[in-house]
Amino acid sequence: MSESSEQPDVEAETLILAFGDSLYAGYGLAPDEGFAPELQKALNEAGQDVKVHNAGVSGDTTAAGLRRMDFVLDSLSRKPDLVLLGLGGNDLLRGLKPSETRANMEAMVKKLSDRDIPVMLTGMLAPPNLGKEFSDQFNVIYPALAKKYEASLYPFFMDGVVGRTDLILPDGIHPNAEGIDIIVERITPSVESALQG
Template sequence: MNTLRMNPLWVFAIALSLAACGAEAPAQEASGAPIEEAFTDGELAIPIMGEEVRILAFGDSLFAGYNLPEADGYPEKLEAALRARGTNVRVIDAGVSGDTSQAGRDRLAFVLEGQSEKPDLFILELGGNDLLRGISPEQTRTNFDAMLATLAEADVPVLIMGMRSPPNYGPEYQADFDAIYGDMAEKFGTALIGFWLEDIYEQPQLFQSDRIHPTAEGIEALVSSTIDDVAAALPQDEG
């Protein structure tokens, strides 16, 4: 059996190397959908209400919108979808192609300090490039622990976007890596999506030719499958 051909997660991991050389870029606010986009046939479908909430989307090329127009990235599409639901939200795109958990750890304080306001929610999406480079799960765990400790100290709520190891690394590596996300969510009391690509990773038509980065349609599907989790993780008004 040709494992590389038969296992979509392994194809996913191998292709991820094609994006592992991205350079860091400053975090930018998602362009978002203007209020006019919430109109249907000239009428406002759902009014955008409440104080603005800010989401900081912190990750790798899967957040950076590799090879897509800026407006088609996950943070941008997430913002538009939440605003279409009536949520007054801004999503800051802090995705950097090629980032490992160590790179994320190294730039986390800088990114947080660069925000004009404390984020209402921090979405943490890293780990794929750790798999690519064969970084030990122990080191990945240490980096996540440090990042989440920093965020807890800053009193910033977190939603972790989990990844999953392909079985080709062996059952011990796979078990150790896959356990990181749930363990960290439990330790720090964060929200968690166990494997945030779950709904598309076996649909090759939703990926670009590199077989790792979602197409614009793939991003739309990811937003659709994760928006409820994101909305649930946002601070709720009391009273």
């Protein structure tokens, strides 16, 4: 076997599934610069034996995520100890109805709840240009579902990065490597807390 052969996933004590869109997938970044590998690194450096499985798919809406969730869960070697669920950004970009986003998010949280898998929602916030009524309907989705299903909540995935051109790729949407570092630094304590239940 050549040295370049991929090593099988080493079983870690804790398995986190990062289930989301391009923000999770590491769009526009080197393979080791994305959210999942950087979060795994941060948790490992904090002394936790954690594997973060990246199930981020660029372009996924909440509807697309719902369609693939069972397949992803069934294809893992074991039940994850925590699922980070980060979808909704593409729904915003397409101007989809908040009621549809909410229904899809709820269906995914319910699937995880039915399988007895803890979930942490990483929320999105609607940009002001979509109007107050839209924002009011969208921005309550994540806190409401977290409360209803007793899930952990990180209110806004892009916290600390949005509006900072130095932390965003030229597309004006996705975080660059420095932006990911800030997101990971801010979210890691919440992930650690969610793991402790």
